[in-house]
Amino acid sequence: MDHGIKTVGIIGAGQMGGGVAHATAAAGFDVLLQDLEPLRVKECIARIEANLERQVAADKLSEEAKAATLQRIRAVETLRDLADCDLVIEAAIEEETVKRKILQQLSSVLKKDAIIATNTSSISITRLAAVTDRPERFIGIHFMNPAPVMRLAELVRGIATEERTFAESKAFVEAMGKSIVTSEDFPAFIVHRVLVAMINEAIYTLYEGVGTVENIDAALRLGANHPMGPLQLADFIGLDTCLSIIQALHDGLADAKYRPCPLLVKYVEAGWLGLKTGRGFYDYRGEAPRPTR
Ligand SMILES: CC(=O)CC(=O)SCCNC(=O)CCNC(=O)[C@H](O)C(C)(C)COP(=O)(O)OP(=O)(O)OC[C@H]1O[C@@H](n2cnc3c(N)ncnc32)[C@H](O)[C@@H]1OP(=O)(O)O
Numbered sequence: 001m002d003h004g005i006k007t008v009g010i011i012g013a014g015q016m017g018g019g020v021a022h023a024t025a026a027a028g029f030d031v032l033l034q035d036l037e038p039l040r041v042k043e044c045i046a047r048i049e050a051n052l053e054r055q056v057a058a059d060k061l062s063e064e065a066k067a068a069t070l071q072r073i074r075a076v077e078t079l080r081d082l083a084d085c086d087l088v089i090e091a092a093i094e095e096e097t098v099k100r101k102i103l104q105q106l107s108s109v110l111k112k113d114a115i116i117a118t119n120t121s122s123i124s125i126t127r128l129a130a131v132t133d134r135p136e137r138f139i140g141i142h143f144m145n146p147a148p149v150m151r152l153a154e155l156v157r158g159i160a161t162e163e164r165t166f167a168e169s170k171a172f173v174e175a176m177g178k179s180i181v182t183s184e185d186f187p188a189f190i191v192h193r194v195l196v197a198m199i200n201e202a203i204y205t206l207y208e209g210v211g212t213v214e215n216i217d218a219a220l221r222l223g224a225n226h227p228m229g230p231l232q233l234a235d236f237i238g239l240d241t242c243l244s245i246i247q248a249l250h251d252g253l254a255d256a257k258y259r260p261c262p263l264l265v266k267y268v269e270a271g272w273l274g275l276k277t278g279r280g281f282y283d284y285r286g287e288a289p290r291p292t293r
């Protein structure tokens with residue numbers, strides 16, 4: 001199916017905004033990248049360049065392809081600059097109030113028929129769609145981290161999402177060389193109904209003294225062939241994001257089995273958010289990561 005998408009706007013130049021910008025540009029789309037803080041966009045494009053350079057050094061990408069990918073990514077400063085995009089993907093922090101404000105402002109400037117997507121990990125697509133002027137052109141496209149590498153995006157329809165919006169979004173994700181799964185619009189969708197529930201359980205396993213950080217991670221890495229242990233993965237995702245997701249499950253399903261582990265809450269309160277702040281279940285500030293408990 002022809003998705004009719006040429007130019008993609010991305011809001012939020014964090015780990016996901018950057019990864020999605022990289023993967024989208026590498027697939028041949030023009031990308032406009034926006035963040036509240038222009039410096040964040042600059043840093044983000046530098047990270048994309050370093051990732052591309054690693055591929056060039058490993059002979060997995062040509063210099064020309066690297067240059068072409070970078071050339072397709074343009075930094076912009078305001079939501080108004082995204083007005084002519086065919087698709088805008090919101091990838092700001094996992095806080096509903098922040099997302100609602102962005103989506104309301106975006107609606108008022110974006111051309112009429114453009115699709116608005118959110119990369120939220122857990123928040124109701126129907127609820128976010130309702131603050132826009134186009135719930136029928138609104139959808140969840142949930143990419144995985146690191147977006148250039150991971151092969152999946154979850155597609156989530158809100159109650160009003162039109163079939164055309166779903167079909168175009170699916171064609172867009174497939175044009176990026178990725179597969180889709182479809183999830184109903186329930187808190188945290190499919191991936192995190194399972195993944196963050198497991199991460200929260202791993203943190204309880206640490207909290208209750210069943211195992212150390214290293215033992216819990218090794219148990220799942222070597223014993224269940226997970227590429228990363230659950231605590232390393234939590235640090236990789238961001239502990240603030242993990243807490244928001246498990247909180248969404250707890251609030252949305254009113255089931256005590258999703259109660260956020262108090263240790264996770266404490267780490268977030270300390271500002272120990274994982275890899276992105278240099279410290280979480282591991283301390284990344286030395287030569288090799290060291291467990292913090
Ligand atoms: C929070 C949410 O809402 C949803 C989520 O995303 S949940 C999290 C989902 N993600 C996961 O579960 C990730 C689990 N971890 C993994 O799959 C792997 O550890 C990993 C892919 C991250 C790294 O794999 P690895 O084999 O240990 O490392 P490495 O060999 O360095 O990297 C593999 C490839 O990924 C690339 N890569 C690694 N990190 C990258 C990044 N941040 N950005 C871009 N590319 C990256 C490397 O360049 C390398 O590419 P090539 O194969 O072309 O050389």
Ligand SMILES: NC(=O)C1=CN([C@@H]2O[C@H](COP(=O)(O)OP(=O)(O)OC[C@H]3O[C@@H](n4cnc5c(N)ncnc54)[C@H](OP(=O)(O)O)[C@@H]3O)[C@@H](O)[C@H]2O)C=CC1
Pocket residue numbers: 011012013014015016017034035036037040091092093094095098102119120121122142143144145236237238241276
């Ligand atoms: N981390 C992960 O593994 C995954 C995360 N997600 C989802 O993707 C989204 C982003 O997560 P992630 O990239 O990890 O988060 P990060 O914290 O790395 O990045 C979020 C970015 O959004 C910026 N931002 C905050 N408010 C605004 C705003 N009003 N307008 C524009 N930009 C803003 C932040 O700027 P500043 O730092 O200045 O506040 C930051 O640069 C979340 O919804 C998350 O749930 C989805 C899949 C995987």
